[in-house]
Amino acid sequence: NDEILFNAFAPGGTSLYSDADYQSAANAAGIISSGGVGNYDPDQLQKYMEGKQLKVGTYISERYQGVSGASTTKDFETALRMVYAEFTEPRKDMSIFRGILEKSKATLANRANAPGNVFNDTVSAVLGNNSIRRTGPTLEKLSQVNLDKAYAIYKDRFADASNVTFTFVGSFDINTIKPLLEKYLGSL
Secondary structure, three states, rough: OOOEEEEEEEEEHHHHHOOOHHHHHHHHHHHHHHHOOOOHHHHHHHHHHHHOEEEEEEEOOOEEEEEEEEEOOHHHHHHHHHHHHHHHOOOOHHHHHHHHHHHHHHHHHHHHOOOOHHHHHHHHHHHHHOOOOOOOHHHHHHHHOOHHHHHHHHHHOOOOOOOOOEEEEEEOOOHHHHHHHHHHOOOO
């Protein structure tokens, strides 16, 4: 009774980028969103969000990019502010990028020891004709991720919101949220 769910999507995604840029494109949303938004680093952003009930996350999939999230009716305006910031004020942070890479390297170190991972990676590779986009993660692929390239791809994918479709479901009155949608989404 007190929740609003939303999703936004636009055509594009990683399919627009070459195999050489694929790793940066496929990881761009996770890396850039982890750095915070605007002048807020992740710690400052967490403090700002304290006591608020919302989540907002961006994604770049094979054929689409977008943002999804949820909030209480009370925190809906803050959620829209976050959506606006994700589109207009992405932030790259080299130390967070290095941390993500180190964590990913540690995860990949033992990946080949899990039979389920090996099986899934093999099936994907065979069905995907051994395309670089269909094989499992490796340290070599991880080394291809470049922060500057990921940032440029993120900005490219979220620069133009004119073809983005937003959907909202939940507990809201259209007359109450319409001015907020016009203010935060209409200005994208």
